Amino acid sequence: MIQWYPGHMAKAKRMMQDNIKLIDVVIELVDARVPLSSKNPDIDKLANNKSRVILLNKYDMADQRHTDAWKDYFEAKGYFVALVNSKSGKGVKQVREIVNKACEEKIARDRRKGIINRPVRAMVVGIPNVGKSTFINSFVGKATTKTGNKPGVTKGKQWIRINKFIELLDTPGILWPKFEDPAVGIRLALIGSINDTIINKIDLALDLILFIHENYPDALKKRYEIEVTDPLEDKKDAAKVLEQVAIKRSCLLKGGEPDLERAANLLLDDFRSTRLGKITLECP
Numbered sequence: 001m002i003q004w005y006p007g008h009m010a011k012a013k014r015m016m017q018d019n020i021k022l023i024d025v026v027i028e029l030v031d032a033r034v035p036l037s038s039k040n041p042d043i044d045k046l047a048n049n050k051s052r053v054i055l056l057n058k059y060d061m062a063d064q065r066h067t068d069a070w071k072d073y074f075e076a077k078g079y080f081v082a083l084v085n086s087k088s089g090k091g092v093k094q095v096r097e098i099v100n101k102a103c104e105e106k107i108a109r110d111r112r113k114g115i116i117n118r119p120v121r122a123m124v125v126g127i128p129n130v131g132k133s134t135f136i137n138s139f140v141g142k143a144t145t146k147t148g149n150k151p152g153v154t155k156g157k158q159w160i161r162i163n164k165f166i167e168l169l170d171t172p173g174i175l176w177p178k179f180e181d182p183a184v185g186i187r188l189a190l191i192g193s194i195n196d197t198i199i200n201k202i203d204l205a206l207d208l209i210l211f212i213h214e215n216y217p218d219a220l221k222k223r224y225e226i227e228v229t230d231p232l233e234d235k236k237d238a239a240k241v242l243e244q245v246a247i248k249r250s251c252l253l254k255g256g257e258p259d260l261e262r263a264a265n266l267l268l269d270d271f272r273s274t275r276l277g278k279i280t281l282e283c284p
């Protein structure tokens, strides 16, 4: 469960500001289904002058066409980018190479100063639920030797030696997404990153129906064997679709009326578990 307390947010940001001074490269995780909405807007300022790696995590759940387009998009902005499925470990190995590549300049600079073979220091950052812990576990693998406190470096920091070239700060930096834009809130709620209890699920399900019908026109028909007549103009039209889902799935109230709340839950669950297909919610 994610709690969005301003106090936590301020504290996490302060911790991140302190930690970022110690590192060479920022490994930023975003959710491949919502790469911009799951990106923290402060990170650019915080990570100014650091090498930047973006991991499009959970790409196993996203639409590959769009994931490829997002990779190009971020690369054009100067990031080093990798597609990662932290849960299965797919793509995690190549992150080491990408981190090295991202730090080539720094390594060359070190060498000119006579510093040879100093490992680069990395930190994983991202908004809650984006997969930081899962990624770190997979990335670290068997390399569990913690180097402990470093002389001359802030006390209490734990570094995990990934290999000869990379050390990882063992605690990820947690930052929060941009709240001001309601569309961002909706996308994050759809992927399940915002506590469901504070959300109107029916409303959210209607947003999802409108998006899916426009962008993946067969997905709803295929999953629920319902007729969806073009075009869906607004939420009222979408509500008729949700009603059909309720009836098809026997989500009914005592009087036999469609139970939209239950149908909404079912639809959101289906989306979040990719039973509606691999769906990306925003394109570059």
Ligand SMILES: Nc1nc2c(ncn2[C@@H]2O[C@H](COP(=O)(O)OP(=O)(O)O)[C@@H](O)[C@H]2O)c(=O)[nH]1
Residues within 6 Å of the ligand: 057, 058, 059, 060, 061, 084, 085, 086, 087, 088, 126, 127, 128, 129, 130, 131, 132, 133, 134, 135
């Ligand atoms: N399908 C899929 N699930 C993932 C992936 N990475 C993480 N998850 C799941 O996403 C959820 C949140 O992951 P977690 O590591 O706790 O996120 P954190 O809050 O950023 O540390 C967990 O249920 C993970 O199993 C991935 O690449 N693919």
Ligand SMILES: [Mg+2]
Residues within 6 Å of the ligand: 132, 133, 134
């Ligand atoms: Mg975590």
